[in-house]
Amino acid sequence: MQDIKKNVLLGTMAATLVISGGGTALAEEAPQGASDASSASTKADAASGVAPSVNEAEASQGEFAYDQTAITPNSIIKDVFQRATAALCNATDDFAVSNPLEWKITVSGDVDQAFTLPVDELASESSVQQVMTCTCGGNPADGKAIITADVKGIPVSYLLDRAEARSGVNTVTFVSSDGTELAIPIAYVVGRHGVISYEINDEDLSASVGGNNQLWMTRTSANYFVRDIVEVRVTSEATPPENPGEGMEYPNSPNVGILNAEIG
Structure with missing residues (x-):
């Protein structure tokens, strides 16, 4: 039973990690002397007809890293996301x-200064531009349903401040032109830097994800x-809505992972 728990390998172990999503992996090699000694012992056992001996080896150690800051071109965003907008981005039926x-x-709602203003006026008062990621919640490692873009939009926090949201408010509901409604806790939207975007990669949304504006978090x-x-x-709701993805096992999968490990 004790032997089962040990990490025993024939000769020296070298692990190769195959990374998707632009990752890199580094593995330390075992000392050359140990490898030569193990190889000589194995050859001697084979020549004498004796079963090869089992040698314990220290596991190779390494580290890997990945980068997801590369901007996805609008042509790819349009090809990937506009073809499945209803499933991936909760889009309206008709753009x-x-x-x-x-x-x-x-x-x-529960504000002291309700208003209706065009996006350009709101944008001239407060607009932010930041690199953000949009991905399908079930996107697997090396999946295609993920984009990273330079997003320009109006912070939701600014809209709340401008309207002078009252003390105790806890819910913000976004209403689309087709009547679709999405209620989210205010703390969640603000905490995740929510913006109503109107440009992606310095172009109107029609050149990428489609539509006129879109909530990004x-x-x-x-x-x-x-x-x-x-x-x-x-x-202000007695029972505010759950946070997006609450209770889901994989609400948002990263686009990087170890696909397999080879031992030689």
């Missing part, structure tokens, strides 16, 4: 593309990224 800067957004599955938002409703 009636207009000038996204003329698109009007209403902030209503960090560390959140893309099916919560509603589009063509016309109203942001702020409320």
Whole structure:
């Protein structure tokens, strides 16, 4: 039983990690002398007809790293995400593309200063640009349903401040032009740097994900990224909605992983 628990290998172990998603792996080699001695012993046993001896070997140690900051071109984003918008990004049924800067957004609910303003006016008051990732929650290692883009939009936190959201509010509901509604805890949206985007990689959304605007949040599955938002409703609920992905086993899979390990 004790032998089963040991890591015993014939000769010296060398592990090769195959990484997807742009990762790199480094493995330390065992000392040359140990390898030569093990090889000589194995050859001697084979020549004498004796079963090869089993030698214990220290496991090779290494480290790997990955980088997901490379920007996905809009041509690829359009090919991947506009073909499956309803499933991947909770899109509206029909993208009636207009000038996204003329698109009007209403902030209503438990606020002291409700308003309706075009995106260009809101953007001139407060706009941010940051690299963000959008991925399908079930995207496997080396999956195609993931993009990294330079996102420009209006912070949801700014909309709450401008409308003077009242004390005790805990829920924000995004209403799309087709009537789709998505309610999320305010703390979640603000904590994940939520923005209503109107440009992706310095182009209108029509050149990439489609539509006129889209909610983006960090560390959140893309099916919560509603589009063509016309109203942001702020409320205080006795029972606020669950955080996106709550209770899901894999709400957002990274696009990197070890596919296999080879021992030689």
